[in-house]
Amino acid sequence: MEVMVYSENEKLFKELVSAAIHLNASKVTAAVIGTNEDAEKAAKLTDKVLFVEASQVGEYRPKEYAEALFQIVKASDPQVLLIGGTHKGNAIAAMLSVMLGEPSVTEVSDLKITEEGLMVLRSAFGGVAVAEVRVGRKLFTKVASPKVACLKPGFFPPAEEEKNGSVEKVSVDIKSTAEVLEVKEKEKGVGLEDADIVVVAGRGVKKKEDLSLVEELAKALGGVMGVTRPLSADLHWMPVWVGMSGIAVKPKLYVGVGVSGQIQHVAGIRNSKVIVAINIDQNAPIFEHADYGIVGDLYQVVPKLVEMLKT
Amino acid sequence: MDIIVCIKQSYDVQQLKFDPKTGEPMLAGAPRKMSDMDRRALEEALRIKEKVGGSVKTVTVGPPETRDVVKEIYAMGADEAFVVADMKLDKADPDLTAKLIVETIKKIGNFDLILAGAASTDEYSWQIPAKVAALLNLPFFQNAVSLSVDGELIAECDLGDAIYKFKSSLPAVVSVSLEINEPRIPTLSAILKASRKQFTDFRLEDLGVDAVTELEVRKVVMPKVERKNVIVDVSDPSKMEDELAKILDELRKENVL
Ligand SMILES: Cc1cc2nc3c(=O)[nH]c(=O)nc-3n(C[C@H](O)[C@H](O)[C@H](O)COP(=O)(O)OP(=O)(O)OC[C@H]3O[C@@H](n4cnc5c(N)ncnc54)[C@H](O)[C@@H]3O)c2cc1C
Numbered sequence: 001m002e003v004m005v006y007s008e009n010e011k012l013f014k015e016l017v018s019a020a021i022h023l024n025a026s027k028v029t030a031a032v033i034g035t036n037e038d039a040e041k042a043a044k045l046t047d048k049v050l051f052v053e054a055s056q057v058g059e060y061r062p063k064e065y066a067e068a069l070f071q072i073v074k075a076s077d078p079q080v081l082l083i084g085g086t087h088k089g090n091a092i093a094a095m096l097s098v099m100l101g102e103p104s105v106t107e108v109s110d111l112k113i114t115e116e117g118l119m120v121l122r123s124a125f126g127g128v129a130v131a132e133v134r135v136g137r138k139l140f141t142k143v144a145s146p147k148v149a150c151l152k153p154g155f156f157p158p159a160e161e162e163k164n165g166s167v168e169k170v171s172v173d174i175k176s177t178a179e180v181l182e183v184k185e186k187e188k189g190v191g192l193e194d195a196d197i198v199v200v201a202g203r204g205v206k207k208k209e210d211l212s213l214v215e216e217l218a219k220a221l222g223g224v225m226g227v228t229r230p231l232s233a234d235l236h237w238m239p240v241w242v243g244m245s246g247i248a249v250k251p252k253l254y255v256g257v258g259v260s261g262q263i264q265h266v267a268g269i270r271n272s273k274v275i276v277a278i279n280i281d282q283n284a285p286i287f288e289h290a291d292y293g294i295v296g297d298l299y300q301v302v303p304k305l306v307e308m309l310k311t
Numbered sequence: 312m313d314i315i316v317c318i319k320q321s322y323d324v325q326q327l328k329f330d331p332k333t334g335e336p337m338l339a340g341a342p343r344k345m346s347d348m349d350r351r352a353l354e355e356a357l358r359i360k361e362k363v364g365g366s367v368k369t370v371t372v373g374p375p376e377t378r379d380v381v382k383e384i385y386a387m388g389a390d391e392a393f394v395v396a397d398m399k400l401d402k403a404d405p406d407l408t409a410k411l412i413v414e415t416i417k418k419i420g421n422f423d424l425i426l427a428g429a430a431s432t433d434e435y436s437w438q439i440p441a442k443v444a445a446l447l448n449l450p451f452f453q454n455a456v457s458l459s460v461d462g463e464l465i466a467e468c469d470l471g472d473a474i475y476k477f478k479s480s481l482p483a484v485v486s487v488s489l490e491i492n493e494p495r496i497p498t499l500s501a502i503l504k505a506s507r508k509q510f511t512d513f514r515l516e517d518l519g520v521d522a523v524t525e526l527e528v529r530k531v532v533m534p535k536v537e538r539k540n541v542i543v544d545v546s547d548p549s550k551m552e553d554e555l556a557k558i559l560d561e562l563r564k565e566n567v568l
């Protein structure tokens with residue numbers, strides 16, 4: 001069985017290769033839209049690289065990229081197509097699956113092949129539950145029509161560079177309908193994914209300056225600070241946020257400061273070993289998910305904690 | 312500008328209860344609400360209409376109970392709502408839903424722009440707007456944080472690592488992020504008026520689509536995470552230090568400090 005993998009994200013690409021091996025793929029093919037160099041890199045991880053020069057497609061636009069990938073898929077015969085579940089990957093997967101006439105599934109954390117076809121685990125209901133989903137009635141229906149699955153980052157170990165696959169160029173002719181006027185790169189995050197101690201500030205923090213309070217607590221604990229989605233996406237106080245739609249964390253210790261504990265945030269912290277919450281409202285939902293809950297005003301509790309930790 | 316907005320009546324995931332024994336969601340009669348990002352998509356459509364004129368129509372697909380969302384759609388100010396409701400749609404997968412949306416859009420006829428939420432509150436699959444675009448062979452832009460339509464479309468989209476500013480011809484499909492706007496809260500009189508407004512109620516037969524699905528959900532469970540739930544009130548300043556010291560001790564005992 002051939003499994004094809006695609007992701008613009010290098011780390012996730014390696015995770016996809018692992019997932020393909022986990023599926024017992026006899027052949028792992030990489031789809032690459034990029035430079036010669038990108039293709040050579042992918043060849044170190046896979047049996048075969050099918051590669052479209054980025055200059056033929058231009059900068060990322062969902063429809064154009066889906067069409068380029070469609071050409072790549074047609075140049076081979078994969079039964080499963082694994083795509084990195086980023087914003088770009090999810091959009092490409094959806095359009096591509098329609099072009100292929102095959103189903104797609106996203107937010108996947110695990111997968112296997114059974115007699116009934118491709119079975120996946122995906123998150124459900126705001127990220128708090130896990131659904132087992134069968135994808136397609138049978139695995140092999142048509143030639144060059146793979147089932148499409150988008151994998152969430154962080155569920156498979158990155159594969160090692162131990163192959164020396166062949167590289168084959170695919171030429172595409174894409175009719176463009178859109179152009180990219182500007183790409184504003186965001187600041188990089190602070191490594192929340194791998195931190196042992198994570199302290200998260202929520203909307204209980206009233207002003208941007210007050211984030212320094214929370215930052216001090218993070219430092220005193222030897223951890224890093226993150227924020228909830230509104231503080232990042234709405235107020236732009238930090239480039240990334242913690243939660244289902246942001247970064248999922250799995251620290252030994254999570255401390256939520258003025259965080260209400262809405263389900264989409266909790267979905268991203270549930271793998272923490274110990275959860276501590278500081279909230280002024282004793283009915284805040286975060287307390288249901290906490291090992292230790294501190295009912296109080298963060299403006300009094302946090303400085304006190306910092307003082308106690310320093311002595 | 313004639314705009315069509317895809318609006319889902321999602322499960323209210325915040326209120327969803329799980330069976331304590333089996334861990335399965337208790338979906339029968341579970342509360343629903345307009346999907347969070349879809350509310351922003353509708354708001355964005357209304358703002359565009361208020362600025363440049365035109366119409367705002369909506370499409371909702373789902374089991375019969377999703378018809379309830381129409382009241383809210385009208386109360387916010389949409390011109391006309393279309394619903395495809397059927398018991399069988401409880402198990403619809405993204406391809407079936409997208410197909411039904413597209414068939415409804417074809418019945419509606421003319422449009423310049425299709426708006427949707429980037430991801431629905433319950434399924435969160437990020438698939439349907441892109442599938443709608445692919446089925447209609449239209450350009451698609453995902454997770455817009457700002458939008459302008461002035462002959463052509465300019466969409467700024469948050470794609471995680473970067474904000475992309477796209478320019479495109481119309482018609483196009485755009486899905487919007489939670490942060491694109493602050494949706495209006497309908498007035499009481501608008502709500503009262505809305506409940507009397509008629510909407511188009513399609514069946515699967517009207518659209519000539521069979522309820523065939525390729526994705527089948529076999530099982531849903533909420534993995535149990537046991538928490539200690541030790542809650543202390545430190546609002547009395549004279550006791551704060553003692554109470555906090557106890558918690559720090561516990562954390563040291565648990566080896567996380
Ligand atoms: C599809 C979707 C995806 C989402 N993804 C995410 C995600 O990945 N991450 C995320 O965080 N959110 C996400 N959200 C948003 C989420 O639903 C909540 O809106 C958000 O988590 C709330 O953030 P908050 O706790 O900071 O703010 P609020 O809910 O406003 O809570 C603030 C809390 O601070 C407390 N407080 C106020 N003053 C004080 C004080 N002086 N001292 C102590 N406590 C105080 C209040 O009691 C309250 O509980 C998502 C939403 C949707 C619809």
Ligand SMILES: Nc1ncnc2c1ncn2[C@@H]1O[C@H](COP(=O)(O)O)[C@@H](O)[C@H]1O
Pocket residue numbers: 317318319320346348349352370371372373405408412426427428429430431432434435436437438439440
């Ligand atoms: N059943 C539905 N009816 C109408 N619109 C929908 C439906 N399901 C999804 N959508 C639209 O597609 C968006 C993304 O949904 P999803 O692909 O489920 O994450 C939603 O925010 C809606 O705008």
